[in-house]
Amino acid sequence: MLELQRLDQISAALRTELEGMPKKLREADAKLIGDRAAVASAKEALTQALTQRKKLELDVEQWKERAKKYRAQSSSVKTNEAYKALQQEIGNAEAEASTAEDRVLEQMMAVEDAERRLKRLETELKESEKTIAAEKRQIEAQFAEKKKNWENATAERKATGKKLPPDLLELYERIAKKHPGTAMAQVKEGQCRACGVRVLPHTIQLLESDTDEEIFRCESCGRIFYSLEPIPHSTPNPSASGAANG
Ligand SMILES: [Zn+2]
Structure with a gap:
């Protein structure tokens, strides 16, 4: 009977471990989920940075376009005052274009930062995927081994039980x-x-x-x-x- 109890304890301990395996696998996956989310948000940030750059480039175009239009008009103005006003508008548009160009340069650096960050996170994710795949294989191997042990203990327990009155x-x-x-x-x-x-x-x-x-x-x-x-x-x-x- 003591042997029976010993085998019951072994079986129970093994079963508890076996039942804990899915949780271990889920925990391993949870790490990956975090890394994947980081990559996804870095991608999103890069998209936004690119959109912003595009928008700023468009601003430059528009201000330059406006300055060009004013310059074309300046040849056909009748009064000195109108001419002066137009010159002012041209100067203003050119200044705006130049500011917008500075912003484009800044934004290009932001885009580069976002690209570097994304690349780094993607590399980290690849590493995690490798590590966690290995971890999961190990958990699964342990699971198979413990399952075998559990089956052995169960069979042995059955045989031991039969020996008792x-x-x-x-x-x-x-x-x-x-x-x-x-x-x-x-x-x-x-x-x-x-x-x-x-x-x-x-x-x-x-x-x-x-x-x-x-x-x-x-x-x-x-x-x-x-x-x-x-x-x-x-x-x-x-x-x-x-x-x-x-
Ligand atoms: Zn008692």
Whole structure:
């Protein structure tokens, strides 16, 4: 029965690990999602910078166009005042064109910055993709190995169960349902190690005598008592058998 309990504990531990695998995979993916979002926002920023450059270039064109138009008109003005006003407009338009040209230069640098940033983030994303793909392969390999160990433990547990008298197995299963992995409780220092209740000295005496085959259970928690130190495992731990690969 102790062997049964040991195998149940191994199975349960392996199952918990197996159940945690999808979460590990999701966590690995979450890192990628962050890097992809960074690339997407850098792309968006570059698009905006390019749009802004285009707009500023158009401003330059428009101011130059306007100055050209005024210059063409200046030959056909009749009065001195109108001529002066037109000259003023030409000067103004040229100044605006020059300011807009400065802004275009500034914006070109902004575009270059955005391009560099995008390139850097894309490189980082590629690195992450490689790292995380390797990480996921490792998680999947571990999963396969642990699944195999779990199947072995389950099969071994089944075989061990069959060696027990059916009524004992039934009793064990019933208690194990209530106390998974701890259907058996050790009696130590006169106490049930599972719930701490005191055990009658007479019970301990019977429990410790090799000849007595009777089953004793804790009056408080219902677990099956054993008094000896658990026998060191003669069979190798299934989870250790494949560890050399991992
Ligand atoms: Zn107890």
